[in-house]
Amino acid sequence: MNNDMSIRCLVWFGEPTSIERARLAQAGWHTRVGDASAQGGGVGIRRGDTVVAMADLRQAGTETLRSMAKLMADHPRIPWIALLSADTSVQSPEVERVLRASIDFFTAPVDMHRLIETLGKLAGDAPPQVSAHADVPGITGNSPAMMAVVASLRKYAPVDLPVLITGETGTGKEVAARALHKLSQRRDRPFAAINCGALPANLVQSELFGHERGAFTGANARRVGHFEAAAGGTVFLDEVGDLPPDAQISLLRLLQEGTLERVGSTQSIKLDVRVLAATHVDLEKAVAQGRFREDLYYRLNVLRLRMPALRERADDVLQLAQIFLDSFRKQHACHARTFSALARKALRDFSWPGNVRELLNRVQRAAVVAEGAQISVADLDLEDVVAPKGGHSSLGLMRTSAERDAIMACLRESRFNISECARRLKVSRVTIYRLCKKHQLVLEDTH
Numbered sequence: 190m191n192n193d194m195s196i197r198c199l200v201w202f203g204e205p206t207s208i209e210r211a212r213l214a215q216a217g218w219h220t221r222v223g224d225a226s227a228q229g230g231g232v233g234i235r236r237g238d239t240v241v242a243m244a245d246l247r248q249a250g251t252e253t254l255r256s257m258a259k260l261m262a263d264h265p266r267i268p269w270i271a272l273l274s275a276d277t278s279v280q281s282p283e284v285e286r287v288l289r290a291s292i293d294f295f296t297a298p299v300d301m302h303r304l305i306e307t308l309g310k311l312a313g314d315a316p317p318q319v320s321a322h323a324d325v326p327g328i329t330g331n332s333p334a335m336m337a338v339v340a341s342l343r344k345y346a347p348v349d350l351p352v353l354i355t356g357e358t359g360t361g362k363e364v365a366a367r368a369l370h371k372l373s374q375r376r377d378r379p380f381a382a383i384n385c386g387a388l389p390a391n392l393v394q395s396e397l398f399g400h401e402r403g404a405f406t407g408a409n410a411r412r413v414g415h416f417e418a419a420a421g422g423t424v425f426l427d428e429v430g431d432l433p434p435d436a437q438i439s440l441l442r443l444l445q446e447g448t449l450e451r452v453g454s455t456q457s458i459k460l461d462v463r464v465l466a467a468t469h470v471d472l473e474k475a476v477a478q479g480r481f482r483e484d485l486y487y488r489l490n491v492l493r494l495r496m497p498a499l500r501e502r503a504d505d506v507l508q509l510a511q512i513f514l515d516s517f518r519k520q521h522a523c524h525a526r527t528f529s530a531l532a533r534k535a536l537r538d539f540s541w542p543g544n545v546r547e548l549l550n551r552v553q554r555a556a557v558v559a560e561g562a563q564i565s566v567a568d569l570d571l572e573d574v575v576a577p578k579g580g581h582s583s584l585g586l587m588r589t590s591a592e593r594d595a596i597m598a599c600l601r602e603s604r605f606n607i608s609e610c611a612r613r614l615k616v617s618r619v620t621i622y623r624l625c626k627k628h629q630l631v632l633e634d635t636h
């Protein structure tokens with residue numbers, strides 16, 4: 190809902206039908222008709238209004254197409270939507286320019302439901318519930334790999350046993366540990382996340398298990414360690430493989446007997462705490478090399494959870510990227526609202542060595558540097574990923590990308606009916622099949 194005084198305005202360059210206008214008005218959008226060939230588009234825009242522009246190519250001749258492409262280039266901060274007719278040739282350079290500058294494409298007759306939904310998203314309405322597991326805090330992604338993680342989280346959360354979480358850096362091991370805590374009976378008790386690799390070697394014991402006054406030089410007062418401070422709750426030990434030998438013994442004792450001793454004391458303290466541990470190194474190897482106690486390894490490794498690398502779940506990348514962008518926009522003024530078609534391709538194709546953390550960093554950086562409504566490949570610093578290889582020209586790549594998007598849009602609007610799609614695009618059904626194959630559009634999965 191639009192709850193401030195600003196209005197929502199769709200500037201329609203072309204000729205909206207009365208039905209289209211009426212449906213938009215019902216949805217709270219004012220339609221203003223613009224003229225692409227007039228100076229500045231022929232419409233004044235009030236500061237503070239939410240503005241989206243429609244490049245309606247249904248009636249556009251070559252001259253209008255040129256003016257439209259120029260207008261779009263002159264106003265990159267406005268989110269543009271393109272509207273094609275079944276006859277529009279996506280191969281023409283002018284149409285290609287328009288498509289490249291557009292956030293989304295529609296083919297006539299317009300699917301008004303989808304248009305209004307798209308406009309709502311651009312205006313910053315709450316996105317529809319995208320997660321199939323909204324009750325699992327912090328975990329985003331509906332890919333099969335993530336669904337398997339969520340199933341394990343649900344199974345492991347209520348069981349009061351240690352969980353060893355493995356996975357590359359930035360895959361969300363701490364996020365998973367927090368989710369386990371939040372889904373458990375301990376949710377109202379403390380959660381402590383400790384990076385074992387970041388603790389100074391000589392202070393590990395006292396940091397984790399506390400110390401008595403005078404236990405060592407500088408111990409001027411009794412101090413409670415992280416474990417005691419988290420009594421009744423959960424302790425997450427990140428980089429557990431970095432624990433020095435004496436701390437490994439103390440941890441083993443805590444896991445076996447449920448007791449600890451502060452440094453400088455011989456008194457055992459009973460403690461109820463759940464231990465979760467994570468590693469991105471091969472703990473089995475550390476055991477084989479004698480750097481990690483085997484008995485402790487078995488105690489920690491009762492339940493095991495592997496966080497998949499981001500490249501194993503390419504389906505989640507775009508969803509995560511949009512979520513990161515939306516949440517960045519809530520906190521900072523920025524023009525970017527979405528990703529260009531080529532940027533989306535780069536996001537999917539990149540190998541993400543730094544996983545979700547790297548994705549978050551790249552999206553935030555791109556949101557800061559992006560000049561227009563769409564984040565480009567250059568904003569993401571991913572030009573190499575989509576750089577033409579072999580004989581492909583950059584224009585060829587753009588063309589391919591525009592062709593794929595146009596076919597997808599038409600298929601969606603034809604409700605994935607091949608004959609209908611072929612009729613609208615004025616090509617044969619065989620051509621549609623061939624293009625789907627070329628662009629790896631799997632028809633059963635495209636819904």
Ligand SMILES: Nc1ncnc2c1ncn2[C@@H]1O[C@H](COP(=O)(O)OP(=O)(O)OP(=O)(O)O)[C@@H](O)[C@H]1O
Pocket residue numbers: 327328329330356357358359360361362363364365427469545546549
């Ligand atoms: N599924 C997810 N949904 C949303 N954000 C996520 C997800 N997974 C990870 N993140 C975000 O990615 C960043 C890295 O996550 P996290 O610190 O949990 O990774 P990690 O595997 O523990 O990394 P490291 O091994 O380097 O300690 C965090 O900002 C986190 O919020």
